[in-house]
Every structure is written in C-alpha cells, then in structure tokens.
Amino acid sequence: MGDELWFAEQFEARRPRLRAVAYRMLGSLSDADDALQEAWIRTTRSDGAAIESIDGWLVTLVGRVCIDMLRARRARPEQPTGTWLPEPVVSVDGSLDPEHATLVADSVGLALLVVMESLDPAERLAFVLHDMFGVPFDEIAPIVDRSPVAARQLASRARRRLRGTSTMPDVDVPTQRRVVDAFLTAARAGDFDGLLQVLDPDVVFRVDAGSRPGLAPALLTGAADVAEHTAGVGPRFATLCEPALVNGAAGIIARSGSAVVAVVGLTVVAHRITEIDLVLDPDKLAGVTISQ
Incomplete structure (x- = not known):
C-alpha cells in the first residue's frame, strides 16, 4: 500500500508532462489518456525501492506503452480512409492553461505531428524522448531493443526526415x-x-x-x-x-x-x-x- 500511494503521488505530480510525451508519440489526446492509464496499471506491478530516478522511470514507462500502441496501430490490417490528422489542442483567448501549454510546447503543431506519423515507431520514440524531453540514449535503448549507439542513430534518422519540411512555423x-x-x-x-x-x-x-x-x-x-x-x-x-x-x-x-x-x-x-x-x-x- 505504501508503494501504491507513493506511485500515485509521483504520477499525478508529473501527469501533464507524461501526457505531453504520449501526445507527441500518438498524436491523439484520447490515445494519450489510454497510454497513461496503462502506464499507471504497470506501476502497480513495480518496486519503488528499485527506482533511481522517478522522473526518467515514468517517462520511459510511458514511452514503452506508446511504442507498443504505435506498433499495434501499424499491425492492424484495416486502415482509415482519407487523410489522418491529429487531435488538436485549442484555445480561443490567445493563451493556454499550463497543462495545454505543456502539450504543445516546442512548436508541436498539427503539421509536425502529421510528418512524425510517417516515422517508424522506434524512430519516433527516440526522437520524442531525446530531442523533446532530454531522455539519455542509454535509457531509450532498452525500450527499442537497440544499443545506445543505435538509439542515437534512430533519433538522427528521424531528425533528417523532419529537417527541411515546412512544419516549423514563424515563432512570432x-x-x-x-x-x-x-x-x-x-x-x-x-x-x-x-x-x-x-x-x-x-x-x-x-x-x-x-x-x-x-x-x-x-x-x-x-x-x-x-x-x-x-x-x-x-x-x-x-x-x-x-x-x-x-x-x-x-x-x-x-x-x-x-x-x-x-x-x-x-x-x-x-x-x-x-x-x-x-x-x-x-x-x-x-x-x-x-x-x-
């Protein structure tokens, strides 16, 4: 019971950031919420005493859930017709509340999420976790079953594919x-x-x-x-x-x-x-x- 309470406190304190990770990975707010629910279930089977850094551990846990969901999505034989776009995050008064601002920080617009959808799940995870959230490659490597060097190459390949696209807006x-x-x-x-x-x-x-x-x-x-x-x-x-x-x-x-x-x-x-x-x-x- 002590571990469960501790995990609950740590998870809730970091929920906006974890939801932002899942949104960038999945391009869907509803799927992001499903990913967080699954990640929470997995914490109940974990030993808090064995965790050195709860921040990194929770981010990589959510990353594991998201890459499983992306792989399952790609494995489905049926594909939606027409064009796929992400679920948008919207504000009408020119500002965003803190949780919504976390979701779309670093210019994660709809167009960028569309391009990221074309990435291989492992490339997307390496790029999102490292480039957007600063997770070290030695922590990313086990999630994608690669060495840290190979994980770095995945992020680099994703970066090259995104570079040169017209998805980064004027900052003003x-x-x-x-x-x-x-x-x-x-x-x-x-x-x-x-x-x-x-x-x-x-x-x-x-x-x-x-x-x-x-x-x-x-x-x-x-x-x-x-x-x-x-x-x-x-x-x-x-x-x-x-x-x-x-x-x-x-x-x-x-x-x-x-x-x-x-x-x-x-x-x-x-x-x-x-x-x-x-x-x-x-x-x-x-x-x-x-x-x-």
Whole structure:
C-alpha cells in the first residue's frame, strides 16, 4: 500500500508532462489518456525501492506503452480512409492553461505531428524522448531493443526526415495571426487573388473528415488549387469561423451555436501559409476542449 500511494503521488505530480510525451508519440489526446492509464496499471506491478530516478522511470514507462500502441496501430490490417490528422489542442483567448501549454510546447503543431506519423515507431520514440524531453540514449535503448549507439542513430534518422519540411512555423504568434486574419478575410470575400497573396506556392491543404468522407477533398496542393477551393466554399464556411490558437499557433475554429464543427491548423513560414490542416472528424471534434 505504501508503494501504491507513493506511485500515485509521483504520477499525478508529473501527469501533464507524461501526457505531453504520449501526445507527441500518438498524436491523439484520447490515445494519450489510454497510454497513461496503462502506464499507471504497470506501476502497480513495480518496486519503488528499485527506482533511481522517478522522473526518467515514468517517462520511459510511458514511452514503452506508446511504442507498443504505435506498433499495434501499424499491425492492424484495416486502415482509415482519407487523410489522418491529429487531435488538436485549442484555445480561443490567445493563451493556454499550463497543462495545454505543456502539450504543445516546442512548436508541436498539427503539421509536425502529421510528418512524425510517417516515422517508424522506434524512430519516433527516440526522437520524442531525446530531442523533446532530454531522455539519455542509454535509457531509450532498452525500450527499442537497440544499443545506445543505435538509439542515437534512430533519433538522427528521424531528425533528417523532419529537417527541411515546412512544419516549423514563424515563432512570432502576432505575425502568424496577421497572416491568418488576411487569409480569413479573403476567404470570407471569396477573393482568389487575396488568397494567393497569403498562400505559399507549394501550400498543402489536408482534410480529416473521419467517418464522413466527401465533405471536402482530402488533399490539395499548390496555391492555385487551394485558393480556388477556399474561394468557392469560404464565403459560406468562413462566417462560422473565429481566430484561435491551435496547437500553440495561430489558427481558426468554426462553431455552429456552441458546437465546434471544424478546427483549422495553419503553419505560417516567412509570412506565407505553407500548411492548412482542417479537422472535420466528429469524433476528434467531440474531444476538443476549448481552453479559455
């Protein structure tokens, strides 16, 4: 009973950080909560006296659970149709509460999570634990059944695959907001030329409609195609939209009454929008908690 109480205190004190680890690994808040539940169950079978550093031990425990979940996800024969996007973290007042801020620290936007989804589970774990949470490679190595040198190589390979992608936004949120506001103004007016001015020539527009495919094209690339589509649907859709922080960056939410019907994550690089991620999946939107 003494160990159980001690584990409970340590686990709860570190829950925001552990949830952030799981979110980066899984790209899903609901899956992250499942991972924490499984990690908590595993603590009940552990000996607290044998643990040298509870911080590192809990992070690696959650990492073990997450890599098991990622491998199970990849092993499923059925794959979802359309485009997959992460569950967004949203705020409407320009700030995030401490737990939400921990979730999306270090510019972990929707676009970066999409790219991270393409990584091998072991690469993703090595990158997340080492580069984002400072876990030493000798602690990562047993989780991925590799040597510390091989674990370092996994993180390096992940880093190379992420480098050069247009997923790291301008750090100045007010600048992002000005670009997003210009985009929203042009969308409301159906202004094709105005949209072209704020879209990167190689912009990528992804839509996750979940169980409702056909609501919008799953993928568009290039400023002309994205501007044409946005100008066509914008005057109707944009009337429901309002500014928000989406995963810590300037974004948009759409509401019908009190219900959130869409979340739009935008990546602004050099004053142009390079990525637009539109979440329409009702299951993911049902889990959206507006931090305000």
